[in-house]
Amino acid sequence: MPPIAIKAIRPLFSIGGRLAPRATARLAFQLFCLTPARKPAGAKAHKVHSEGSRRLAAAQTMPFRVGKARVMAYLLQGAGAAPRKRMLVVHGWGSAAAYISGLAEGLAAGGADVVVLDLPGHGRSTGRHLNMRMAVEAIVEAERHFGPFDGAVGHSFGGASLLLAAGGIMPAAGRISPQRMAVIGSPTRIEWLFDGFSQMLGLNQSVRTSLIEHAESVAGAPLSQFDAIPIAERIRTPLLVVHAEEDKEVDAAHARRYASVPSARIHWANGHGHRRIIAAPEVIDTVVGFLVMDDKGDRRSTAA
Numbered sequence: 203m204p205p206i207a208i209k210a211i212r213p214l215f216s217i218g219g220r221l222a223p224r225a226t227a228r229l230a231f232q233l234f235c236l237t238p239a240r241k242p243a244g245a246k247a248h249k250v251h252s253e254g255s256r257r258l259a260a261a262q263t264m265p266f267r268v269g270k271a272r273v274m275a276y277l278l279q280g281a282g283a284a285p286r287k288r289m290l291v292v293h294g295w296g297s298a299a300a301y302i303s304g305l306a307e308g309l310a311a312g313g314a315d316v317v318v319l320d321l322p323g324h325g326r327s328t329g330r331h332l333n334m335r336m337a338v339e340a341i342v343e344a345e346r347h348f349g350p351f352d353g354a355v356g357h358s359f360g361g362a363s364l365l366l367a368a369g370g371i372m373p374a375a376g377r378i379s380p381q382r383m384a385v386i387g388s389p390t391r392i393e394w395l396f397d398g399f400s401q402m403l404g405l406n407q408s409v410r411t412s413l414i415e416h417a418e419s420v421a422g423a424p425l426s427q428f429d430a431i432p433i434a435e436r437i438r439t440p441l442l443v444v445h446a447e448e449d450k451e452v453d454a455a456h457a458r459r460y461a462s463v464p465s466a467r468i469h470w471a472n473g474h475g476h477r478r479i480i481a482a483p484e485v486i487d488t489v490v491g492f493l494v495m496d497d498k499g500d501r502r503s504t505a506a
Contacts, residue, residue, distance in 0.1 A: 208402060216406075251301060261276035264348075266344070268322070268340050278316040289355070293321065294361075298325030342367055352381050352382070359389075362390070365383070382440045384489050438465045442466075448475060
């Protein structure tokens with residue numbers, strides 16, 4: 203949100219927080235879930251998006267519905283003869299399938315059929331809002347349509363959503379059960395997002411508390427369960443964690459927490475930041491090696 207817009211609405215939330223904290227919290231949650239503009243911002247983003255769109259032009263579009271949303275899915279058929287592994291690829295917040303299509307293309311070249319999603323409010327899917335519950339429901343519905351998936355990979359918000367979907371912490375939303383998973387630049391906890399958002403809008407403690415309560419009501423689970431580490435320890439699914447130590451959007455401390463998870467291996471892709479990391483050749487090769495090749499003995503990824 204532009205600084206000028208934040209400056210304009212802060213007084214409204216200050217007044218609302220004193221007069222009607224619960225109603226103000228609901229309004230804040232709607233703003234929290236509002237997705238960014240879909241048009242690429244800047245020449246570099248436009249170039250990346252155009253290249254990704256060209257990759258997806260060869261894919262089969264297979265939209266499906268989740269609640270009121272129409273979710274766009276792209277199917278890229280893998281190289282080689284059937285039967286092929288089936289993979290799911292999920293982008294991050296403010297991104298789209300086009301931006302992560304290089305990774306999807308790499309998985310397809312490695313011999314897998316790949317389903318790439320535009321989450322609600324992103325890409326060619328409908329809506330202007332997205333939250334974890336909506337993302338998990340889209341992922342679960344994708345598995346119903348195209349799965350079961352042999353592997354799944356998600357970037358940032360998409361990776362966190364995959365872990366929550368695999369952990370089944372939202373009983374009403376369902377769960378997925380891929381054989382292997384990979385997360386790239388993904389957070390393990392989300393309390394810091396609510397803290398930062400509350401500070402940005404100047405929300406008082408009463409509104410902050412009501413905001414969390416409303417978010418938990420929407421999710422159908424307490425925020426304390428939105429922790430990827432106990433989920434990964436419980437499900438024991440082989441997990442690849444890719445992160446850059448200089449990531450400025452999702453601190454590397456999130457990745458380091460996986461050191462205690464026996465089923466996880468950490469790969470440091472330093473020098474690629476938070477967004478460029480999904481297109482880095484070494485990252486694509488590492489993810490393909492882990493999800494597609496490892497159990498065949500054809501290739502192994504390197505992890506630090």
